[in-house]
Amino acid sequence: MALRVNYFVDETVSNLRRNVLLTLAAVSTVSISLLLLGVVMVGGEVLTKMVSSWEGKVELNVFLRDEATPEEVAAIKTQTTGMPEVEEVFFESKEQAFEEYKRMFKDSPAITENVDPNALPASYRIKLKDPNQAEPVASRLQGQPGVDEVQFGGEAMKRLLKFTGVVRTILVIAIVLTLGAAVLLIANTIRLGIYARRKEIGIMKLVGATNWFIRVPFIFEGTVQAALGALVASALIYAGKVFGLDRMQDAILFLPLTVSSGSIIRMFFTLLLIGIVIGVFGSTLALRRFLEV
Amino acid sequence: MIRLENVSKVYKGSVVALRDISTDIQKEEFVFLVGSSGSGKSTFIKMLLKEEEPSEGTIYVAGKDIGQLPRWRVPYLRRNIGCVFQDFKLLANKSVRENVAFALEVIGRPKHIINQRVPAIIELVGLTEKLNSLPHELSGGEQQRVCIARAMVNRPPILLADEPTGNLDPSTSADIMNLLERLNESGTTVLIATHDHAVVDRSRKRVIELDGGKLVRDQVRGVYGIG
Numbered sequence: 001m002a003l004r005v006n007y008f009v010d011e012t013v014s015n016l017r018r019n020v021l022l023t024l025a026a027v028s029t030v031s032i033s034l035l036l037l038g039v040v041m042v043g044g045e046v047l048t049k050m051v052s053s054w055e056g057k058v059e060l061n062v063f064l065r066d067e068a069t070p071e072e073v074a075a076i077k078t079q080t081t082g083m084p085e086v087e088e089v090f091f092e093s094k095e096q097a098f099e100e101y102k103r104m105f106k107d108s109p110a111i112t113e114n115v116d117p118n119a120l121p122a123s124y125r126i127k128l129k130d131p132n133q134a135e136p137v138a139s140r141l142q143g144q145p146g147v148d149e150v151q152f153g154g155e156a157m158k159r160l161l162k163f164t165g166v167v168r169t170i171l172v173i174a175i176v177l178t179l180g181a182a183v184l185l186i187a188n189t190i191r192l193g194i195y196a197r198r199k200e201i202g203i204m205k206l207v208g209a210t211n212w213f214i215r216v217p218f219i220f221e222g223t224v225q226a227a228l229g230a231l232v233a234s235a236l237i238y239a240g241k242v243f244g245l246d247r248m249q250d251a252i253l254f255l256p257l258t259v260s261s262g263s264i265i266r267m268f269f270t271l272l273l274i275g276i277v278i279g280v281f282g283s284t285l286a287l288r289r290f291l292e293v
Numbered sequence: 294m295i296r297l298e299n300v301s302k303v304y305k306g307s308v309v310a311l312r313d314i315s316t317d318i319q320k321e322e323f324v325f326l327v328g329s330s331g332s333g334k335s336t337f338i339k340m341l342l343k344e345e346e347p348s349e350g351t352i353y354v355a356g357k358d359i360g361q362l363p364r365w366r367v368p369y370l371r372r373n374i375g376c377v378f379q380d381f382k383l384l385a386n387k388s389v390r391e392n393v394a395f396a397l398e399v400i401g402r403p404k405h406i407i408n409q410r411v412p413a414i415i416e417l418v419g420l421t422e423k424l425n426s427l428p429h430e431l432s433g434g435e436q437q438r439v440c441i442a443r444a445m446v447n448r449p450p451i452l453l454a455d456e457p458t459g460n461l462d463p464s465t466s467a468d469i470m471n472l473l474e475r476l477n478e479s480g481t482t483v484l485i486a487t488h489d490h491a492v493v494d495r496s497r498k499r500v501i502e503l504d505g506g507k508l509v510r511d512q513v514r515g516v517y518g519i520g
Binding site for chain 1: 342365368369370371372376382384386395396398399400401443444447
């Protein structure tokens with residue numbers, strides 16, 4: 001078996017070298033296909049992060065009546081923390097509310113000086129697991145003893161959630177489309193490479209090579225090409241991150257624009273895997289026609 | 294070595310290529326298969342290689358019913374049959390040595406066997422000086438010798454040749470036939486499909502003639518025409 005592995009490795013290397021142009025064509029096709037896919041994936045990650053950071057800011061504010069008894073306040077706490085939709089509940093006392101208020105308007109002392117620290121109500125701030133649940137949760141809390149008013153983003157938030165939903169759907173469609181395009185492009189390149197060597201395959205069949213013996217070098221080649229393609233695509237995306245996204249992030253601080261190097265490495269392995277899977281299946285499928293003699 | 298029993302082949306669209314052929318080719322025989330284009334010669338050859346299946350009848354190669362052979366065994370059948378073609382089918386980007394070695398590499402023969410057999414067979418066909426030439430640097434006759442070397446390097450008991458002299462001039466054809474006869478004398482069963490009159494008439498070997506898919510003549514020391 002050791003001898004055969006030698007043969008396969010020799011054959012793969014010499015075929016890749018002998019058909020430099022075909023190899024280049026194949027590698028660049030794979031790179032471009034995977035680059036497209038990678039860009040959509042990275043773009044998707046940035047967008048998803050942005051969208052979740054907006055959604056994460058959605059909170060319910062449950063303002064408490066000044067005359068609410070400590071029992072009523074405690075009961076609201078127990079009720080809200082017990083709800084399955086609720087992620088976290090913070091209590092903000094009148095004093096904390098005033099501090100926050102002073103902090104918000106620290107540049108305009110005139111406004112803060114005229115406000116009685118007691119004028120601001122104590123409240124519960126409720127973080128939800130799914131921002132879409134804001135309305136039903138709010139209506140359940142509305143009118144509970146001790147609750148003055150429940151506020152949530154309302155219309156504006158609904159619009160935001162609708163928008164983020166659309167963004168997510170578009171992302172999924174874009175990934176499916178680019179993945180499909182990558183599969184077609186790569187499979188087609190493999191088919192061209194095999195077609196260019198159909199004579200060789202015919203002779204191998206005639207002198208009695210088994211189908212696996214014919215297939216393995218093609219699969220090796222497909223794998224090497226896919227790996228090179230994934231490497232090139234990931235390198236380009238990494239360059240795009242360093243010179244594009246990172247600089248943009250420095251300029252626009254309030255949006256989470258960039259992706260970590262770790263997620264680029266994860267993406268490289270994803271692209272590598274996709275490339276290899278397509279390479280192996282593509283060459284096996286494309287060879288079937290030529291092996292049926 | 295090769296036996297056909299009532300073999301017929303009908304292609305799709307009811308084109309009849311062979312009708313009820315029965316014949317027997319013994320070990321170490323030298324046989325010409327003659328007939329005009331479309332007489333069924335190519336179908337005959339393809340069925341021996343299991344490239345085509347007979348519609349009816351049974352084909353035995355080396356004593357085995359090849360109709361019973363599972364798909365995955367077909368490569369092993371082909372290792373018993375060397376093939377030579379009119380258009381040589383050499384790999385243009387491989388040298389003479391590499392073209393011949395290829396036939397051993399792809400059936401997984403170890404390197405020391407390849408290094409030993411390839412130069413020997415190339416010497417046998419008289420091309421030692423062209424060992425590292427590429428096919429386009431060779432004449433037609435030389436290319437056919439490479440093709441024969443490739444067919445024989447695995448030492449198959451049977452050699453099939455489909456119009457081996459079809460592209461060659463008469464004196465080169467005679468050289469190639471001499472080579473094939475020598476291989477036959479050393480124990481290989483040889484079957485040559487051809488419509489080259491001169492070659493058949495000169496050799497005076499067994500002739501099987503096909504006409505419109507039917508076996509019309511089987512003569513022990515025949516010539517091309519009715520004799």
